[in-house]
Amino acid sequence: MNGVTELGYLGIGVSDLDAWRRYATQIVGMQLVDDSAGAEFYLRMDQWHHRIAVHKDSSDDLLYMGWRVAGPEELYSMKKRLEEAGVKVRRASDEEADERKVLGLLKLEDPAGNPTEIFFAPRVDAHLPFHPGRPLFGKFITGDQGLGHCIIRQMDAEKAYEFYRLLGLTGYVEYRLPLPNGMVAQPWFMHCNPRQHSLAFGFGPAPKRINHLLIEYSSLDDLGQTHDLIRDQGVEVALQLGKHANDHALTFYAANPSKWLFEFAWGARPALNQQEHYVSDIFGHGNESAGFGVDLPLRERR
Numbered sequence: 001m002n003g004v005t006e007l008g009y010l011g012i013g014v015s016d017l018d019a020w021r022r023y024a025t026q027i028v029g030m031q032l033v034d035d036s037a038g039a040e041f042y043l044r045m046d047q048w049h050h051r052i053a054v055h056k057d058s059s060d061d062l063l064y065m066g067w068r069v070a071g072p073e074e075l076y077s078m079k080k081r082l083e084e085a086g087v088k089v090r091r092a093s094d095e096e097a098d099e100r101k102v103l104g105l106l107k108l109e110d111p112a113g114n115p116t117e118i119f120f121a122p123r124v125d126a127h128l129p130f131h132p133g134r135p136l137f138g139k140f141i142t143g144d145q146g147l148g149h150c151i152i153r154q155m156d157a158e159k160a161y162e163f164y165r166l167l168g169l170t171g172y173v174e175y176r177l178p179l180p181n182g183m184v185a186q187p188w189f190m191h192c193n194p195r196q197h198s199l200a201f202g203f204g205p206a207p208k209r210i211n212h213l214l215i216e217y218s219s220l221d222d223l224g225q226t227h228d229l230i231r232d233q234g235v236e237v238a239l240q241l242g243k244h245a246n247d248h249a250l251t252f253y254a255a256n257p258s259k260w261l262f263e264f265a266w267g268a269r270p271a272l273n274q275q276e277h278y279v280s281d282i283f284g285h286g287n288e289s290a291g292f293g294v295d296l297p298l299r300e301r302r
Contacts, residue, residue, distance in 0.1 A: 003168010
């Protein structure tokens, strides 16, 4: 079944544009692209025109997420598949596609009401070198792995799983984490390319659509310097440095100006061909600042 190939882009609403300009460039290392057509500004991570579109909006939340398909035939097939499954979907106008810098676009919502877009042929500015917002030793891991991964709010994990299976993602529950109240947290992880997961959900009730966005560096030194910048500037850290059991990435989770999280990462392994599940991360990821939706015991105490 032809499905989506990557999480291509995000649109986010932010209340403080200046704070986001500083954070995204000076801490994360993204390139700022000023362009009034469809967003206040864009954030570039590679040769694509953008990976994140930043809109002035008081929600400080996810506004839409864009999933890529290979071409026009796959977009047509996806629309037909969704309609046959009873999903409400519409083909966006040429003007709407132009705003997203793509040649074709579908608009719909997932079971939790998260605005979802499916597109083909993003604008790639191969003629413009990528210039990071701060010096980097390496680059961002994108390419055939897409932008990164997102953890999003879902009220019904089974319905979300069936919906994203329809889009072509695969996966299942990967952690069973014992909670202090005797219950067990069972988050779901799904992938559509070599990235170990592009989407996860099932972490319980959440105030925002998005919990966090993973950004992966190719160089450990870039992750380390981002960690120094976060600490030096007093940015809240929700989960300390640690290594996940599922993707084997060395990561930490820090707040952004909209008070949801970026997970900064290095060294993730690719998706496995067969399913596994875990009861603990490998090390670290101690809870620090509470209230960001990741107040879970990710590491088994010894």
